[in-house]
Amino acid sequence: MLDSMNLITLALTPPLIAPFFIYLFRNNENLRDAVGVIGAFISFYATINITSGILNGTEYNLILLNIFNDLSLSFRVTPLGAVFGLLCSGLWILAAIYSIGYMRGNNEKKQTRFYVFYSLSIFGALCVAWSSNLLVLFIFYEFLTFATYPLVAHKETDESIKASRLYLGILVGSSLMLFLPAIIWVWYSVGTLNFTDGGILQNNFNPNHASVLLFLFVFGIGKAALMPLHWWLPAAMVAPTPVSALLHAVAVVKAGVFSILMIICYIFGTEFINSSGSGIFLIWASTITLFLSSIIAIRQDNLKARLAYSTVSQLSYIILGGAIATNYSVIASVSNIMMHGVGKITLFFCAGAIYVSAKITKISDLNGIGYKMPLTFIAFSFGALSIIGIPPFGGSWSKFYLLLGAAQLELTIIILILAISTLLNTYYLLDPVFRAFFMERSNDIKISHHPLTVMPAVCSALLVILLFFCVEPLLNLIYLIVGKI
């Protein structure tokens, strides 16, 4: 049995050293592509062990070195981090397999560079998940931004270069101009940046300034795509689909909302959020975002752009849960990190599979294609239903708890908006499925499957159902956070 330090090392090492092997085997395609999958399995094995250890009450720490006097480059697995870590490393397996299919089926160039940075991004996301203090979180938050840059700019066309500039500009700009000053503010007023159960600001920070600080944090974390900082996410869709699937539906954007939840739970503390009233503006900001982006999503004809706006909307569900800051709403947020991650990666896997097989990117072109690729579209509908929140799919749990949380604080208007937004979700996510199965196609189209693009989609679609029935361990993990808050 490995002890706590070694398990963290075991989970973090594969994505860190995989790039060396990928580069080493750059002339042998099969060997190179296998590296990512093997690394993903090792990492996932370690993460599963860590998570079960957390459930049994074990502490996981890894201290590398001291950066400053009282701040160390160290990792500590919180229950929240365990959820995010599990999501990243678990879906990495599927995405690693999927990207082999996608990259080969699509004949993309510079595949070695792609795999190198793909793996580094996972490393960044895992480090964000398990960071022990705000500084480490910030360090790997930025690391993640720069590691994903080459992936966004991958095609090297003018369009993708422009998109990657926007991507970098918004993410780095917001983090430098708002996030970093906020961290320094906390550091200066409290003297520590460690994530502590119940928060560190209570009694150490002027409650009247708490709203400002929270404002700096949530808008400084551009990865959470709160409006008006959401532009980068639709722009980043120029990246190859495996990137959109794992990074811009799971790792990067979830790193954003995860950071906000960490700050709410372990820096502010939910009590302080409520007693200082600093969450109120965030409730409204996230509600507006989730509603507006649902409306924008309806108007998108490009499938990936529609999914991107759907992601923006779902991220705000998660932030909303954190802003309401009751037990139920935190359960909703944390579970939605998992549920939306699995659901959305399914949708993107399908979108990529459609592109590889039929070269279709527009929703209006999907008419009648469903019978030619039934598995893909069934998987798509599973993912969509989960995100909408219909039982028996995983996402229904988080919607249920979010409504409970909102009801607890008697936020009637919010509940109303959530209901309308769910209707919109239903429309824009099921629209492609409807077109594919029930509308006539005017011209014929040639389909060329690559099996490795369909298989992961089916797996994650099954996972969506599994998450509905086997939600117990996940809820137990979340109770550890809620209980401790």
Next chain:
Amino acid sequence: MIDFSVFQNSLPALQVVVPLLLAPVAVLVTIPFLSWLIALFGSIFCLYSSVSLFLLVSEFGKINYYMGGWLPPYGIEYIIDDASAFMIVLISLMGVFATVYAYQSFKSEINKKSQSKVYGMWLLALGGLLGLVTTGDAFNLFVFLEISSLSSVTLVALGSKNDKRALTAAFNYLLIGAVGATFYVIGVGLLYSITGTLNIADLTLKLSELTDNNSMKAGISFIIIGLMVKAAIFPLHIWLPSAYTFAPSAVAVLLTATATKAALYVLARILFTLLFNADEFTIIILQWVLLPASIVAIFFGTIRAVFEKNIRKLLAFSSLSQIGYITIGLTLGTASGVMASFIHIANHSMMKAALFMGVGAISIQLKKNIEVIDLQGLSRQMPITSSCITVVILSLLGIPLTIGFISKIYLLKAVFSHGNWPILFIIVLTSFLALGYAWKMIENIWMKEPVTTTINLKDDPKIYIPLIFLSIFNILFGIYAYPIVNAAFSASSAIFWKAV
């Protein structure tokens, strides 16, 4: 048999005298390679002596060395304390890197007949700068200021082989530098007329007795303006962009890493050590002269760099804004602000030296002043140089795990504890704008296909070895920040009387 303890005790003098004495030898040997070896030996000796002085000082405290045994206030005194030890280690370390780099640079970038003479100037510049930061005598300081300026003017002018504009750049530098030096010496003269002493420690004592003396104020103002010219603080920076652009690559490396930094150090010394009893006057200088100047410098430098096409000029404008960050740390007038400045002095030396080396590696091969488009597709032709440049650019942007981040954190923290919100905002805003010029280079290096002019470029180990070292430093000290942070802390305590 040489008595080793005499040698040890004379180190404060030797680290200045040895490079100055080696300078004529390097000229006389007339074989470029031998001259280079002599210069290399001189710089390594300086590194050895400065490191051993640094260790001595951090263990036993301040060292006062009396030239020729003449006691101050009449004799010339050399003072090695935590602050000047910090500076000599920095200068001589960068000196070694620059000298290693210099051989290839000079071989292709300057005329054949100057190739061994240049090392004489090189050693003079190095010795002058080391003397500048260690001397405890106001007039002796002027001498070193002139030695280092005149030799660097000559070095800049030697860039005329590839681009004749180096001559006008050098002439500008000479004229403006001469004005600066004159201002400095006028200031020293005024102070001498009221105190009758040139020893800085003695001056400090005597000045503290005079509270509201106009000659003193005039003298100090002259001195500060003179130093602002040397340190290239806005609006007295106009010599800097063209000097950095047209000088041979190695000279740009040396100047950016050491010359302005030494002047900034002397400025900090004057502001906080010499003026320790003239609070009001210091605050006027800090708040109404230095602060606006640095804010404008930061904006001006960053924005000019964003729109600049010539890479060396771009880097020069970036230096201008980075010097602004350093002076902002000084204007806070707190120990933590001065500490942040020291950290950034060291870190910026390492970043900019590395960048000029990397860019130089290309211009040495192309034999011209390169522009941003010449970087296209560099990652294919020169992967190692490209990677190093990328690392250093990230560091310049202040990305975590690099030294730039350490600088930024400490500067922001210092500003924060001072409660100066607008400045905080300016710093974070401009550090975001810096992305505009930095990313131009990265995009061209990595995301573009090579063009015909750049198709024959190759990595050259003789050039990239010092570059690799500096890039590693950029990351190493960004993760393991203790050495620089601790040294900067002691340096700021030494320089800042309130902290003592």
